[in-house]
Amino acid sequence: MHKTNLILDSILLAAFLIIMEPRLTGIPWHEWLSIALAAALVIHLLLHWRWVIDVGKSFFRKFFHRSRLKWIVDGLLFAAFTIVVFTGLLISENLLPALGLRGSRDFLWRNLHHTSANLTLALVGLHFALNWDWVAAMLKRYLFNPIRQRFLLRRATSMPAPSQSVPPISKSS
Amino acid sequence: MALKILWKTMIILLVAGMIAGGFYLLVSRSPAFSAIQANDSIRFEQRSHLPGPDASVRSSLPGRPEFGRRDFEEGRGRSGSLVAWLEIARNLGLIFLITFVVVGFQWVLKKLRRRPAH
Numbered sequence: 001m002h003k004t005n006l007i008l009d010s011i012l013l014a015a016f017l018i019i020m021e022p023r024l025t026g027i028p029w030h031e032w033l034s035i036a037l038a039a040a041l042v043i044h045l046l047l048h049w050r051w052v053i054d055v056g057k058s059f060f061r062k063f064f065h066r067s068r069l070k071w072i073v074d075g076l077l078f079a080a081f082t083i084v085v086f087t088g089l090l091i092s093e094n095l096l097p098a099l100g101l102r103g104s105r106d107f108l109w110r111n112l113h114h115t116s117a118n119l120t121l122a123l124v125g126l127h128f129a130l131n132w133d134w135v136a137a138m139l140k141r142y143l144f145n146p147i148r149q150r151f152l153l154r155r156a157t158s159m160p161a162p163s164q165s166v167p168p169i170s171k172s173s
Numbered sequence: 174m175a176l177k178i179l180w181k182t183m184i185i186l187l188v189a190g191m192i193a194g195g196f197y198l199l200v201s202r203s204p205a206f207s208a209i210q211a212n213d214s215i216r217f218e219q220r221s222h223l224p225g226p227d228a229s230v231r232s233s234l235p236g237r238p239e240f241g242r243r244d245f246e247e248g249r250g251r252s253g254s255l256v257a258w259l260e261i262a263r264n265l266g267l268i269f270l271i272t273f274v275v276v277g278f279q280w281v282l283k284k285l286r287r288r289p290a291h
Contacts, residue, residue: 046182128268129272
């Protein structure tokens with residue numbers, strides 16, 4: 001379960017960073033990737049559903065707790081991302097025309113799209129920071145430890161066997 | 174199980190819809206929105222009276238006066254991809270900066286709490 005979360009979250013972060021830069025992908029890919037990211041975010045929320053409900057239910061019982069801050073930041077992030085997707089759909093140039101609709105040309109929606117995207121970036125940073133303990137633990141378990149073990153194993157196999165280099169310790173000593 | 178997932182997805186989409194709807198109402202009823210729309214329609218009226226070439230002269234690209242840097246945004250100007258990668262690196266750096274500040278702040282708080290009171 002943790003591994004699934006780590007893989008999905010890494011993909012989400014990478015996709016978010018790429019989507020934040022439409023000059024790299026071009027507008028059509030930017031729009032379609034954003035919809036895919038929204039779908040992946042729904043899966044992310046479904047995977048953390050129990051936590052969202054549990055903290056939400058007992059929100060005021062232990063108000064000054066770290067999980068409450070996380071919950072508020074996550075709620076704001078969800079709202080900001082929804083606004084980014086919504087304003088993005090309003091100014092869409094490929095997705096809506098593909099469905100036979102016409103996007104808005106208002107600069108206000110364009111500005112709101114950019115502002116909410118920047119706000120989302122800051123909230124992603126906060127979300128990442130508040131979950132850093134988990135991220136660090138998972139990276140250690142699934143990335144750094146296997147690399148270290150492989151490195152140690154390689155070093156052990158490249159070194160001569162202890163029986164050849166070190167004389168055996170006698171029982172009398 | 175599948176019904177449960179569908180139900181949860183519906184709730185998530187419903188909440189997202191409520192946020193989007195509320196935001197749309199908030200923006201569309203604001204005085205700034207109507208002022209901008211009125212301004213846009215005036216600009217459109219003025220633009221429609223201008224001959225074609227003059228309108229495009231004001232833009233960085235011919236024929237599309239309302240947008241600048243369009244082919245760059247559409248991904249045709251690949252010479253800008255290095256800039257785009259730098260922007261991605263900057264965004265990632267920003268995320269790590271926020272993480273560093275917040276984790277550092279938490280570490281300081283933890284140290285202060287552990288310090289014995291005299």
